[in-house]
Amino acid sequence: GQQLNQSPQSMFIQEGEDVSMNCTSSSIFNTWLWYKQDPGEGPVLLIALYKAGELTSNGRLTAQFGITRKDSFLNISASIPSDVGIYFCARNSGGSNYKLTFGKGTLLTVNP
Amino acid sequence: NAGVTQTPKFQVLKTGQSMTLQCAQDMNHEYMSWYRQDPGMGLRLIHYSVGAGITDQGEVPNGYNVSRSTTEDFPLRLLSAAPSQTSVYFCASSGQGFSPLHFGNGTRLTVT
Numbered sequence: 001g002q003q004l005n006q007s008p009q010s011m012f013i014q015e016g017e018d019v020s021m022n023c024t025s026s027s028i029f030n031t032w033l034w035y036k037q038d039p040g041e042g043p044v045l046l047i048a049l050y051k052a053g054e055l056t057s058n059g060r061l062t063a064q065f066g067i068t069r070k071d072s073f074l075n076i077s078a079s080i081p082s083d084v085g086i087y088f089c090a091r092n093s094g095g096s097n098y099k100l101t102f103g104k105g106t107l108l109t110v111n112p
Numbered sequence: 113n114a115g116v117t118q119t120p121k122f123q124v125l126k127t128g129q130s131m132t133l134q135c136a137q138d139m140n141h142e143y144m145s146w147y148r149q150d151p152g153m154g155l156r157l158i159h160y161s162v163g164a165g166i167t168d169q170g171e172v173p174n175g176y177n178v179s180r181s182t183t184e185d186f187p188l189r190l191l192s193a194a195p196s197q198t199s200v201y202f203c204a205s206s207g208q209g210f211s212p213l214h215f216g217n218g219t220r221l222t223v224t
Contacts, residue, residue, distance in 0.1 A: 004154075006154075009152075028184070035206065040217070040218075041218070042204070042215030042216050042217050042218055043155070043202075043215050044117070044201050044215070045212040045213065048210065048212065050210070074216045088154060088155070092197075092210075096143070096206070096209055096210065096211075097206055097210055097211065097212060097213050098143030098144075098145055098160060098162070098204075098205075098213060099145065099157060099160055099170070100155075100157070100165050100213060101157075101171075102154040102155045103149075103154055104152055104153060104154040105152075105154050
């Protein structure tokens, strides 16, 4: 399959700091999705991006679809303890979101 | 709404035993899928279904069987468990087009 390279693998930050993580691929994609997984739960969709250059916000989260269509980043501003979890980028296959390929995830730890 | 319900939450098997992981959704979603999550590997697609009576293989299908006799249910069968199948298994469902993938809370399986 086509791999998604997600970095960093893990981050340890202080509450209130901003966070940035990214995902790259050697292939062009039409969709970038960002998911968050809380401990002991399934992933939940945070932001979906469908257009090159698109910049989308969801509260303190902002994600962008790279103009080359080969990368995406996710920023979290003013982190809080409940931001702890694993963040995954993902891309879909074809024209729907039921068949996804995931990056390996970024584990975020927030120290209060 | 219950969303996607997975049972059991935890299971321990001996090598060679068989079992079925249950998954049910109450959102009338057409699409259902199974993923496994291993440390540092992200989520990988095992099998998926685009409707009742239709299933197909994902990235890592070997050792698993599925069937979809109703819209609501999508069980995953391990015919002869192996230690390599120790993992956390997630079932997910989605509606048509770009509707998001909804995940259950997972089944943590250990094969000794």
